[in-house]
Amino acid sequence: MNVTILTVGDEILIGQIVNTNAAWLSSSVASIGGIVVEHVTCGDDDEAIITELDRLSLISDAVLITGGLGPTHDDRTKDVLCRWYNDTLVEHEPTVRALEAMLARRGATLSDRNRGQALVPSTCIVIPNDLGTAPGMMFVGDGPLVVSMPGVPSEMKAMMLNHVLPDLRQRIEQQAMPTWEYRTLITTGITEAALADRLEPLDDIVGADTALAFLPSTQGVRLRMGARALHAAARQQMLDANEQRIRVRAGDGIVVASSDVPLSHEVVRRCREVDHTIAVAESCTGGMLGAALTAIPGSSAVFMGGMLTYSNASKVALLGVDANDIEEHGAVSDVVAKEMAQGARRALNTTWGIGITGVAGPDGGSDEKPVGTVWIALAGPIGVMARRYVFGLDRQINRERSVAAALGLLLKELS
Amino acid sequence: MNVTILTVGDEILIGQIVNTNAAWLSSSVASIGGIVVEHVTCGDDDEAIITELDRLSLISDAVLITGGLGPTHDDRTKDVLCRWYNDTLVEHEPTVRALEAMLARRGATLSDRNRGQALVPSTCIVIPNDLGTAPGMMFVGDGPLVVSMPGVPSEMKAMMLNHVLPDLRQRIEQQAMPTWEYRTLITTGITEAALADRLEPLDDIVGADTALAFLPSTQGVRLRMGARALHAAARQQMLDANEQRIRVRAGDGIVVASSDVPLSHEVVRRCREVDHTIAVAESCTGGMLGAALTAIPGSSAVFMGGMLTYSNASKVALLGVDANDIEEHGAVSDVVAKEMAQGARRALNTTWGIGITGVAGPDGGSDEKPVGTVWIALAGPIGVMARRYVFGLDRQINRERSVAAALGLLLKELS
Numbered sequence A, B: 001m002n003v004t005i006l007t008v009g010d011e012i013l014i015g016q017i018v019n020t021n022a023a024w025l026s027s028s029v030a031s032i033g034g035i036v037v038e039h040v041t042c043g044d045d046d047e048a049i050i051t052e053l054d055r056l057s058l059i060s061d062a063v064l065i066t067g068g069l070g071p072t073h074d075d076r077t078k079d080v081l082c083r084w085y086n087d088t089l090v091e092h093e094p095t096v097r098a099l100e101a102m103l104a105r106r107g108a109t110l111s112d113r114n115r116g117q118a119l120v121p122s123t124c125i126v127i128p129n130d131l132g133t134a135p136g137m138m139f140v141g142d143g144p145l146v147v148s149m150p151g152v153p154s155e156m157k158a159m160m161l162n163h164v165l166p167d168l169r170q171r172i173e174q175q176a177m178p179t180w181e182y183r184t185l186i187t188t189g190i191t192e193a194a195l196a197d198r199l200e201p202l203d204d205i206v207g208a209d210t211a212l213a214f215l216p217s218t219q220g221v222r223l224r225m226g227a228r229a230l231h232a233a234a235r236q237q238m239l240d241a242n243e244q245r246i247r248v249r250a251g252d253g254i255v256v257a258s259s260d261v262p263l264s265h266e267v268v269r270r271c272r273e274v275d276h277t278i279a280v281a282e283s284c285t286g287g288m289l290g291a292a293l294t295a296i297p298g299s300s301a302v303f304m305g306g307m308l309t310y311s312n313a314s315k316v317a318l319l320g321v322d323a324n325d326i327e328e329h330g331a332v333s334d335v336v337a338k339e340m341a342q343g344a345r346r347a348l349n350t351t352w353g354i355g356i357t358g359v360a361g362p363d364g365g366s367d368e369k370p371v372g373t374v375w376i377a378l379a380g381p382i383g384v385m386a387r388r389y390v391f392g393l394d395r396q397i398n399r400e401r402s403v404a405a406a407l408g409l410l411l412k413e414l415s
Helices: A019-031 A046-059 A077-084 A093-105 A114-119 A155-175 A192-199 A234-252 A264-273 A288-294 A310-320 A321-329 A332-347 A395-414 B021-029 B046-059 B079-085 B093-105 B112-118 B153-175 B192-199 B232-250 B263-272 B288-294 B311-317 B323-329 B334-348 B396-415
Strands: A002-008 A035-042 A062-066 A087-091 A120-121 A125-126 A136-139 A145-149 A179-187 A208-215 A222-229 A255-256 A278-282 A304-311 A350-357 A373-380 A383-390 B001-007 B036-043 B062-065 B089-091 B119-121 B125-127 B137-141 B146-149 B177-189 B210-215 B221-229 B253-258 B278-282 B303-309 B352-358 B373-380 B383-390
Touching: A002 A019, A002 A046, A002 B062, A019 A035, A019 A062, A019 A155, A035 B112, A046 A062, A062 A155, A062 A192, A077 A120, A077 A145, A087 A264, A087 A350, A087 B288, A093 A114, A114 A120, A114 B192, A120 A321, A125 A155, A136 A155, A136 A222, A145 A155, A145 B177, A179 A234, A179 A350, A179 B046, A192 A208, A192 A234, A208 A234, A208 B177, A234 A255, A255 A395, A264 A288, A264 A395, A278 A288, A278 A332, A278 B303, A288 A304, A288 A395, A288 B221, A288 B288, A304 A310, A304 A332, A304 B311, A310 A332, A310 B303, A310 B334, A321 A332, A321 B089, A332 A373, A332 A383, A350 A395, A373 A395, A383 A395, B001 B021, B001 B046, B021 B036, B021 B062, B021 B153, B036 B046, B046 B079, B062 B153, B079 B089, B079 B119, B079 B137, B079 B146, B093 B112, B112 B119, B119 B137, B125 B153, B137 B153, B146 B153, B177 B232, B192 B210, B192 B232, B192 B263, B210 B232, B221 B303, B221 B396, B232 B253, B253 B263, B263 B288, B278 B288, B288 B303, B288 B396, B303 B311, B303 B334, B311 B323, B311 B334, B334 B373, B334 B383, B352 B396, B373 B396, B383 B396
Parallel strands: A002 A035, A002 A062, A062 A145, A278 A304, A278 A350, B001 B036, B001 B062, B062 B146, B278 B303, B278 B352
Antiparallel strands: A035 B036, A087 A120, A125 A136, A136 A145, A179 A222, A179 A255, A208 A222, A304 B303, A350 A373, A373 A383, B089 B119, B125 B137, B137 B146, B177 B221, B177 B253, B210 B221, B352 B373, B373 B383
């Protein structure tokens, strides 16, 4: 099943919002064996939407549309779909009642504007919106399946999970066609070109029903393997075989994980297995490491807490860092990073303490410690060690890479 | 100047990566007065790329392409562009020398695979890549301007800022056409429909050369105003007039900021103006509030640090929260939130202390305190106050909304 994703919204085209919906929809469709062949974004403009519908209907078995369903003048999608299908708007009674009930819970009554949300093209199947006011619409006709959903991510996701994906899954299963499945290997400490050279020759890894993509990122190169077969067991077998080939050719210590999950997820999982706990002391990352670890449900068994010690005074007061060491070596130094890691570990009585101190930029760099310089220390059963990194000039990227490096350091010790 | 953005990469179509490049490119193009009319993403597939090039060249003055320039077999963009322009690949000497110098700094020599990166179509203008190995390419011919850049965001951004944007800006200025400019108002505490009703009638706000869009988000509804004129001063005047109309009609306390910046940026800016400092005590957000504040360059003058107190023991040990209060009221309670805010403020001797404690989910909810329940406390010159929020069921969204709510609380006190 070839699926296209149409996002409607001026806010995307002027770059005010990142289109996370398209990525989420793609990954959902891929998870049930559908193939997304194109993403396209057009503005809140009747002719632009019509042009895309005309074009996409020729290359799609299903078109998933998000955006443009709100109650204001700049929301055009519903009217345009009505016109495209040569249909008329009618009031959908269950939606009126749902809107009344939702507003009653908030102590409000149905305004004319909100009542307008219950108008839908007469031939569509209405998809209930449990989290908002705009219902979704599904059109099952001669052409491709067309689904229109709100642009608010939480509302769109609930509609997909509860209504659209089950429907798509059934259609795909009825086709009984071979489908693609993917698995990603996370590597560390090697460049894309060097890794590609090691994996040669690729003839036995890449073929008509197997694929391999190289995805460079700030967290290291990821290798996405794909396998196509009718049955899940066969796909798993093909992926297992290719993973084995890649691990052997890449060499020791290169592939650190074999699932496409954040490094923080891997850290939490492994710590839970061996009953280890973590405390953090963050300076330049200001909470990003804690945020990454606590993003994982169940992290409370592993992550005890930590200190955000952005100022020098807070490093002394909260972590017991020696003020003389800051004076002598600077706040960005191996000595201070180690004391931070040890201070956090001691205060929270954990297996591991992680300390991060660096010059994130754009200011604060010197010849000796240019912007991008970060010291990361790890205290634990191994004693205490620290490593120096020199990243780039971008503040946010330096912070992200610091978090990834800290998690990578710990992951190696947990392997 | 009508611009289209073509992203090439299977990893986008299977949803493995969010397309942040398109948003960044859009916002860059909009900032110099260009109009982005479409985003499209296709796979690493020769025919798919050719089809898009054929189509986009008919509707664009400039096509910006990212992705598919790496050194591995799945990178197709360069070969396809060479074919589309009926050109041949030649070695670009300055790129060979730049690659050699870059590798020498890392103590490596030029491999055949990396030398291949220096092959470019003979008719293109080469754009140097200061941060990576794949050069960019610009094609200036009879059709639209076509620019091909790597997909790695940092490399793409450097090329845009240093080479492509200056070129585009010059072309746009030579046209001497009216351009659009945008400004966003951030509102809080009102639904999209209610806000739209208050702003009626829109005739004097929306016209041929002025626009208004409603953008609902977890941080509140944002209003994006647009104005089109030849000169910047005229655009500013039109935006000022519409901002004034909107502020009056929306009513007191609705519009909290008038720039499209994160709430954290506004908090740091206002605190700097009045020399206020902040400390945080985070439980369910695990560092996200600290991360949001420290994302802003210059935040070190405002953000002193804080404690990540994920476990109950850490709330007692690091913040001096009374263990009896946790026992009696629960960790998610107004009493504990207040003690957290006060504890952080006391330990770091700041103007403001912010405490966040909640049930982010998916587990841990009860009838009395369902998933999504969050208490946020603010301690400062006002004394101490706490507010209860009940968000939804999604862990990450609950955490984001908690951060936004905490920043909103402080912002109101700073206004």
